[in-house]
Structure formats: C-alpha cells, structure tokens
Amino acid sequence: MTAREQLTWEAFGDASRDLSRTIVADGFVPDVVVAIARGGLLPAGAIAYGLGAKNCGAINIEFYTGVGTVLDSPVVLPPALDLGALAGRRVLLVDDVADSGRTLDLAVRLLEERGADVRSAVIYTKPTTIIEPDYWWKATDLWIDFPWSWQGSVIEQDAGTVGAG
Template sequence: MTAPPPAEREILTWELNGQACRELARLVLDDGFVPDIILGIARGGLIPAGALAYALDCKRLISLNVAFYTGVGETLAEPVMLPSLLESSGLIDQRVLVVDDVADSGKTLKLVDDYCEQQGRVAEVRNAVIYQKPHTITAPDYCWRTTDKWINFPWSTE
C-alpha cells in the first residue's frame, strides 16, 4: 500500500500534541477518574502517557510493548505483546489508565485492556487516546479527536 498524499493526512504538530494531552487530562479530571497507574503502549503511546502522567500528577508510569503496524496502513493480522518487564502483580487493586496515540482498529487497546483485566483484581481499567478512528472496535473512554485519515505524529514523522 502506498502512503496517502499529505493532503489526505491528519497532521499533529508538537504544539497541537501539547494541547491534545492537556485536553485529554481535563477530560479525565472532569470525569472524576484518578488513575493509580498510567500504562503507556509503546511506542506511540509513550509520549502522550508521559504528558498525561505529569498533567494528572500520577507518578506511576509503566509501559507495555505491542507490535501491530508494519508500515503506513499495514498491520500484522493481530497485535502482538512483546516481552516486557511489567510485573502484573503491580496492577492488583489499581485504577489503570491505558494510553495510546490512536485507536485505529482498536485491537491493540482490546489486547491491553484484556491483559489488565486477566491479571485479576484490577480495580478499574480505562483508556485514553489522542485520536480514534470511526471504525475502531474498542471505543476509548477519553479521546481528543476522531478522524478517518492517516495520522502523522511528530514523534514518528519528523
């Protein structure tokens, strides 16, 4: 698949990313959700997860590595969780905010949400993304914008 022309892309700048993360944090705060842990999905979710951790004053920031995209518009058949140092017992009785850059198919969020819930005794799992696609199978609890375009993120295109 060839990359769509720039006119058919959503462009997120560093400045707009700051605005998006602040607005996402406000959505979480206004909803009354206070996460004990922010879990960033590597790689795309790491920068928004760090920003949300600061904005929500959450000191416990962890990550999970999930591989799904292999190129522009190209994915594996299913997302794959890569080896990680995450100690799942650390999720017990915790309110977890899972953060990623985009809920495209929604399969990555579903994989991570299911993983958290399978660890047992997780108090609550919610997720936040900068963008969601209209066709996602996992609607995020918090989303900054919806788009059907390919997204250029500043951390992966500049």
C-alpha cells in the first residue's frame, strides 16, 4: 500500500483557521469566496466562515475521475458560475489541493479573463503543480485522503467498488 496523507476532520478545522489567519495577515479581503467543486466546497465554506465572508459561489470543474485517473484536460461543467458578475471584485478561489495545478490554473484564468482580482487558497499543494497557489496550509507529494471523500460514495460502497477522489 502506498503511503498517504491522512487529513482528519480536526486537522481540516485547523487548516481552515490557519489559512483564514494567513489570508487576513496578508491583507487580502475577498468580496467573494469561490469554491472549485467538488473538492473545494468544504474548504471554501470553512474559510469563508473564518474570514466572515458571506458572498460565496462555486465553479464546477472535472479533472480527476478516480485515484490517479484524470481526463485529458479539465472541463467546466454546468451549472455555470456567473463570471461576469465577478468583474472588478476581489475573489478568493479555494480548492482542496493543487496537484497537477491544471484545474486551479483553468479557474484562475477564467476569473482573471473576466476582470476579477483573484487569489487562490488550497489546503495542500504538491511539487507537481503548474501554478503556485497564493495560500496553502501544507505541502506534500503523497495522495491525500480527505475526510469527506476517502471512502468514496455510498453508491460505490454498496456496489463494493470503493474509490477516492
């Protein structure tokens, strides 16, 4: 079995608060917190609470299809975020991990092309990422078991095909 990084719910709480403090200390006050769905949904919500930010949204991007399996390139999925509404706004873009960085890079480019002032935050960053997030909690080169996804879906569990992603 390959070594894995295990994020517990308690460590997730610590990571979210630590990232929130780092962002505040940097002087960045976002107008909007945008999650990269699905992995960034929980971190974005927790960080939004930590920052006292109430304006939140999500951009749906699929890249990983399973443990170590990806599409040829990231794909934006519906429903679409109203990117035009973010022009001129300070946006904190949040994901769980910058692994290859291709998903984060696509989302940053989409937001910047619409005139948003974008900063990115992730719980984990990896040495393989093509884009360095502005904020991260921890660097690792291991596969990460997140508390919300490491068991796979209940559909996979009931079918006997547990996956992570």
